[in-house]
Amino acid sequence: MSSVKRSRSPLETPVQYVKGVGPRRAAILARLGIENVEDLLYHVPRRYVDRSTVRKIRDLRMGEHETFLGKVVTKGLRRTKSGESVFSLALTDGTEIITCKWFNQPYLTNTFKVGDEFIVSGDINYYRGLQTIHPEYERASDAEQLLHTGRVVPIYPLSEGIGQKQMRKIVRNALDLGLPCVEETLPEDMVKRKGLLARKEAVSQVHFPEIPKQGEEARRRMAFDELFYLQLLLAIRKKRMLTPRAGIRFDKGERFCRMLLEGLKFELTKAQKKVLSEIKEDMRGGRVMNRLLQGDVGSGKTIVAVMALLIAVESGYQSAIMAPTEILAEQHYLVMKELLHGMDLEVILLLGKMSKKEKEEAYCLMESGEASIVIGTHALIEEGVHFKSLGLVVVDEQHRFGVVQRAKFRRKGFCPDFLVMTATPIPRTLSLTLYGDLDISIIDELPPGRKKVTTRVVGENKREKVHGFVRDEMAKGRQCYVVCPLIEESEKLDLKAAQEVHKRLKNEIFQDLNVGLLHGRMKPDEKEKTMREFRAGKTHILVSTTVIEVGVDVPNATVMIVEHAERFGLAQLHQLRGRIGRGAERSVCVLMCGKQLSREARERLNAMAKTTDGFEIAEMDLRLRGPGEFFGTRQHGLPEMKVADLVVDSKLLVGARDEAFRIVNEDTDLLMEKNRVIRKVFMSKYKESLELARVG
Ligand code: ADP
Numbered sequence: 304m305s306s307v308k309r310s311r312s313p314l315e316t317p318v319q320y321v322k323g324v325g326p327r328r329a330a331i332l333a334r335l336g337i338e339n340v341e342d343l344l345y346h347v348p349r350r351y352v353d354r355s356t357v358r359k360i361r362d363l364r365m366g367e368h369e370t371f372l373g374k375v376v377t378k379g380l381r382r383t384k385s386g387e388s389v390f391s392l393a394l395t396d397g398t399e400i401i402t403c404k405w406f407n408q409p410y411l412t413n414t415f416k417v418g419d420e421f422i423v424s425g426d427i428n429y430y431r432g433l434q435t436i437h438p439e440y441e442r443a444s445d446a447e448q449l450l451h452t453g454r455v456v457p458i459y460p461l462s463e464g465i466g467q468k469q470m471r472k473i474v475r476n477a478l479d480l481g482l483p484c485v486e487e488t489l490p491e492d493m494v495k496r497k498g499l500l501a502r503k504e505a506v507s508q509v510h511f512p513e514i515p516k517q518g519e520e521a522r523r524r525m526a527f528d529e530l531f532y533l534q535l536l537l538a539i540r541k542k543r544m545l546t547p548r549a550g551i552r553f554d555k556g557e558r559f560c561r562m563l564l565e566g567l568k569f570e571l572t573k574a575q576k577k578v579l580s581e582i583k584e585d586m587r588g589g590r591v592m593n594r595l596l597q598g599d600v601g602s603g604k605t606i607v608a609v610m611a612l613l614i615a616v617e618s619g620y621q622s623a624i625m626a627p628t629e630i631l632a633e634q635h636y637l638v639m640k641e642l643l644h645g646m647d648l649e650v651i652l653l654l655g656k657m658s659k660k661e662k663e664e665a666y667c668l669m670e671s672g673e674a675s676i677v678i679g680t681h682a683l684i685e686e687g688v689h690f691k692s693l694g695l696v697v698v699d700e701q702h703r704f705g706v707v708q709r710a711k712f713r714r715k716g717f718c719p720d721f722l723v724m725t726a727t728p729i730p731r732t733l734s735l736t737l738y739g740d741l742d743i744s745i746i747d748e749l750p751p752g753r754k755k756v757t758t759r760v761v762g763e764n765k766r767e768k769v770h771g772f773v774r775d776e777m778a779k780g781r782q783c784y785v786v787c788p789l790i791e792e793s794e795k796l797d798l799k800a801a802q803e804v805h806k807r808l809k810n811e812i813f814q815d816l817n818v819g820l821l822h823g824r825m826k827p828d829e830k831e832k833t834m835r836e837f838r839a840g841k842t843h844i845l846v847s848t849t850v851i852e853v854g855v856d857v858p859n860a861t862v863m864i865v866e867h868a869e870r871f872g873l874a875q876l877h878q879l880r881g882r883i884g885r886g887a888e889r890s891v892c893v894l895m896c897g898k899q900l901s902r903e904a905r906e907r908l909n910a911m912a913k914t915t916d917g918f919e920i921a922e923m924d925l926r927l928r929g930p931g932e933f934f935g936t937r938q939h940g941l942p943e944m945k946v947a948d949l950v951v952d953s954k955l956l957v958g959a960r961d962e963a964f965r966i967v968n969e970d971t972d973l974l975m976e977k978n979r980v981i982r983k984v985f986m987s988k989y990k991e992s993l994e995l996a997r998v999g
Pocket residue numbers: 569570571572575598599600601602603604605606726750751854856858885
């Protein structure tokens with residue numbers, strides 16, 4: 304035990320042992336994801352306040368944040384009528400007197416002694432003379448080690464129970480402890496070429512720069528590190544997947560594809576043909592396909608995927624399609640059955656909720672190779688699932704899946720080709736980060752004849768009108784979705800809300816219509832029945848939780864009402880809205896919102912009403928919510944970014960990516976002497992992720 308302790312680098316010292324922390328604050332810091340000294344060094348300031356200019360008190364400017372030096376002339380503690388304590392201090396530097404006031408901090412009277420000199424920073428105002436309230440201060444005799452005033456001061460992200468001053472002190476102590484051990488993580492020539500600071504310098508300057516610009520320079524260096532090593536991981540993964548020995552050459556498929564096309568009621572769009580030829584080229588070639596198929600909702604990704612499945616099947620391999628929800632898997636199953644009707648292929652379904660016996664049957668068909676196409680959910684990557692000859696995996700709505708799941712899937716087959724589909728348009732910076740190892744095909748055109756969806760943001764007072772509108776549309780033979788409010792990720796509460804809305808619509812408002820209910824807790828066959836009835840037009844109005852968010856396709860549904868639309872993210876609303884506007888008729892999406900909308904919420908909803916461009920919406924969403932929320936970076940099994948900001952640092956990201964890919968192209972396993980440092984850092988940081996890369 305003690306030997307372990309001795310060999311620990313100061314950087315790995317738990318925060319608890321940093322001067323000024325202790326167990327209680329350690330718990331608070333843990334909430335910020337800070338566990339050891341190194342984490343503290345990487346806890347970069349949100350911004351800086353420049354307090355480096357110290358002014359004469361006479362020259363202080365009203366309404367400005369200013370820093371000055373002064374001696375304590377008098378001090379006093381009193382109580383107001385309402386029982387608050389006010390501690391005031393008069394300071395002078397000989398030019399003028401200023402009063403500093405603190406409310407409800409009576410203990411400060413022990414901090415200040417008449418005659419002592421302080422450096423003070425605060426907002427200056429005027430009340431019976433110059434005054435500043437709750438300023439920050441430091442003893443002038445500490446000037447050697449100024450932290451809070453008289454310099455450029457860092458402002459940190461905080462957590463309840465810890466203040467800026469404490470945080471600054473803690474970081475300062477962590478720097479004293481850890482900085483000498485901070486090592487360079489990039490080769491010298493790269494640091495020079497990219498005009499970066501040395502790492503040690505950066506780690507120190509990011510906290511206590513001399514001018515704010517230095518702080519930004521330092522942050523840039525630290526962000527580059529993160530982005531570079533992440534891109535390196537992606538580059539290695541991509542390179543390994545491209546190794547020629549691995550790929551299957553799918554050499555057939557013409558016949559099945561022709562049969563499919565002949566049965567369609569429509570022509571493929573130009574964009575569909577383009578991505579299809581990209582996919583075909585990948586599949587025919589000797590390398591493993593690893594492609595992201597991106598296309599706005601309704602752009603017709605399914606048919607493209609089916610063609611890929613058929614190429615694999617006709618070439619003698621099994622193929623699988625994996626969907627994020629059971630509803631969607633069932634939907635794919637039904638669509639597939641219809642499309643492949645007459646081709647004499649065994650298409651089977653595998654869902655988590657199926658009985659043991661049903662599953663066993665499916666497993667059997669998969670293992671024997673009798674099942675040509677398997678459609679399922681996560682159940683496909685469970686233990687005990689085996690294929691005879693899995694050649695292609697299509698993953699629908701990839702943003703719900705992570706690198707980890709992808710890797711697991713790879714273990715199932717020999718080395719299947721991979722096609723991941725997503726309707727969530729991914730801003731370029733993010734796609735480079737999350738899918739840097741994938742090739743990307745984009746369907747940038749909707750099938751002809753689609754009508755734009757009109758979107759209205761509507762308050763509670765218009766509800767009657769909305770009901771009237773729904774009634775009119777139903778009279779024309781159309782159908783309607785009612786999407787229920789999202790309640791803090793709680794499936795149980797979501798369900799309750801949906802049940803209530805359903806009851807009201809069914810029993811009070813639309814007694815003469817058929818109102819269905821769809822939610823995640825229903826049994827698979829109940830869901831299927833509900834969807835079937837809606838698809839067949841037997842149900843007029845379908846009340847649902849967000850389970851219809853992805854993929855469900857009923858062209859006759861032309862109205863969507865989203866209850867409490869302000870609770871949804873933009874990307875999610877866009878996905879939801881994509882359920883309508885699929886037929887030739889005009890479609891309308893009504894975003895119902897609560898009374899008290901924040902400005903941000905109103906902005907978001909208005910944006911939805913203004914544009915139907917998925918990319919625009921995604922960029923906006925990313926800006927409003929940040930990448931963490933946008934995609935939940937964690938679930939992708941990628942290392943978390945502590946410093947880099949994918950929105951702000953997009954240029955840096957591209958630079959880091961170029962460097963990483965250049966290096967990996969030359970030296971895939973990082974074995975060259977000049978890449979020694981990189982290899983060492985990479986192995987220590989991302990060993991776990993590398994395991995995933997290896998699976999590929
Ligand atoms: P998504 O890209 O959102 O998954 P789908 O694949 O579900 O979209 O397609 C949406 C609808 O458009 C389906 O009803 C599909 O049959 C239809 N569709 C696909 N391609 C075309 C096309 N080229 N012309 C007309 N309709 C099409």
